[in-house]
Amino acid sequence: MSHVRTVLGDIPGAELGVCDAHDHLFLRSPRLPGQELDDLSAARAELAAFRAAGGAAVVQWTPYGMGRRAADLPALSRTTGVRLVCATGLHRAAHYDAESLARLRGGRLAALFVSELTEGIGTTGVRAGLIKVAGGFHALDAHARWTMTAAAEAHHATGAPVAVHLEQGTGALDVLDLLCGELGVPGERVVLGHLNRAPDPVVHRQAAMSGCWLAFDGPSLAHHATDWRMPEAVRALAEAGFGDRLLLGGDTVTAGARSVDGGPGMPYLLRRVRTRLTEAVGADLVDRMLTEHPARAFAADWPPAQE
Template sequence: MTPPGRAAAGSATVRTVLGDIPPADLGVCDAHDHLFLRSPRLPGQELDSPASAAGELAAFHAAGGRSVVQWTPHGMGRRAERLPGLARAAGVHVVAATGLHQAVHYPPKTLDRLRTHGLAELFVRELTEGVGTSGVRAGLIKVAGGYHGLDAHARWTMTAAAEAHHATGAPIAVHLELGTAPLDVLDLLCADSAVPPHKVILGHLNRHPDLTVHRQAAEAGAYLAFDGPSRAHHATDWRMPDAVSALVDAGFGDRLLLGGDTTTAEARSVDGGPGMPHLLRRVSPLLRIAVGEEPVRQILTVSPGRAFGAEWPC
């Protein structure tokens, strides 16, 4: 990988684990995936092997991929110290995340500690100074909603994310449980907390293919991520090309992102699953049939830089 490029003072850059780069340098981007992930909800399926992560990045690069945004947040086995070496070896830009997932992914003692010590402060520190002692700075804030609504935990984490955004300019990426409640998220982050809509990335909209809600979220100005096509047995994925096509036809092709969201070891290509390469080998060709070459190019190579770029504080 060539060293990170230098962006002009005051311009937006994407914060990768090897430094800040111009948005155009991302190249073909998997806008939501995981190299490392650990949760009590996925016993025995942890993504914690550096060798497997290296193999997956190499396979993604061979398929034409040049950047991966890892949405693994605080306390879920990010292994931030490993990410720079993996990025260099594979020739793939990697963006790390701060943030917090749903409460079910954490021991109660962990959440109690975070309430005591300040969540927004943690996010800001990991965005500007680094994750733990790794020196690796996060490039986005990942939080999560609930099923068809926002519980107290979601409101706490999203309010903290909004505070951290106002301090740093960082984009906020949101796990929508089964793709639901995107408008509630926008109400909280944008209407109540004054986060600009174009700094919000709504994830998993493929899991709830309500075309009217998709259009409302796009009209509000948010980025819409269709991230999880490796789950080929989900009926909602069969409708994903139609959902993307409807948004492109309505003039919102520049608000869309694609990601693989590989969350279990068995889903990795190096372990026999579809993995990260599936996004480029199978999903992208289907979308080209549905919407044409240019919209897919925009989704994979232009929109990620705009969505994840920020004017970071000195």
Template structure:
């Protein structure tokens, strides 16, 4: 069975899920990546089933990253390992889309070539490319679509998010929408003065409700993530 929740989760009543996986190669020293060649899937599975390092804390999802309008060799290698780890554990796979681009390439690779069920894939940062046609095409696959909270880095497109969500809800994809904050820019006040995660509930959620209604916002904030991040561990 699952380990007991960490103190912060017990105190707040909020479920916390940590990720295994790898970001784009620019974020790592070459020796770190070299040490993972041929064993990335093994490491992902171990962090999902045994724990991360010696912490005893097990990951609950696999996080990977695409590139700008495409996938390089590193991204394909990482996604191959992520798919292998998914098939071994049932854990969902979340994907960083660079500036919201590349969703078709990711879905063709993860779901088409590697056989990850679309409902186990979460595409992130879609609001950074506010293209309703691209959003509906991605949603048609059956995957989850994650929209970020505001940040200085993406202020130019943040205001388009309520309309993007409304478009998906009206197209029948309201059960696939997720809302979050990109914590590297939005939550760390010391980094860029972003409004942080509380802003999502205090300001963003009421604004979203004006576009899609309270019931749809509840689905986005409660019901959808409960399904997206659930896993029947094998």
């Protein structure tokens, strides 16, 4: 039976509730100096605000080596009543220093992912519930191919979903050619993120034909120019028959973007985005995008624990 792997244990997908399918409670990167998400009290307040807006679950896409603070996630989940899903995986090379990457390349990356999915992250006991990797801008470099190959191997060993950061929303078809075509990951086990950043309806439809999940996440200061196109893109996919493959997320990546720090944050997904999308595609589809769809996208038939 498929379950969503949360930081407090596995649950049936139906218990996930209203879900922000792509966000970050904690995140550190040399690409975002001085904008780190690394404040425990602010993370707690943000989750409480999301809960007050009607939210019940958050999928945190922060991967290995970017300040996940996995040890803090169970207490945050218990305190706020929000279910949390944690990621393993690896982001673009630009988010890591050379020494860290060299150390990782000296080992078996897939084995690291499998260990974090099945045994736990470090000594925390927290098991990841998805694998996060990233493509490049309109292309896949050697780093992306290395991480995606490891992600595919880990998927085949565990059944875990593979979530992909699309740089500026591009490269979706190249990612699918590699993950699903060459590496044999079923389309329905792949989540493509940031499609709102490159609202090309033809590419969106072509990607949807693979059976993958299409995530629309934001808003974002860096990509605000395309925010207004999101309802139109979602409606086009729904009208083309792909309404059952859509996910919604907030993707809060800097401290200033949190609602408790004056930004839109996680509550905005339910406070404004939900209302705007309801006008475009109707309340029934939006409700399914926030509940039924993430429950299916992030569930897996996890292998039994090793004795």
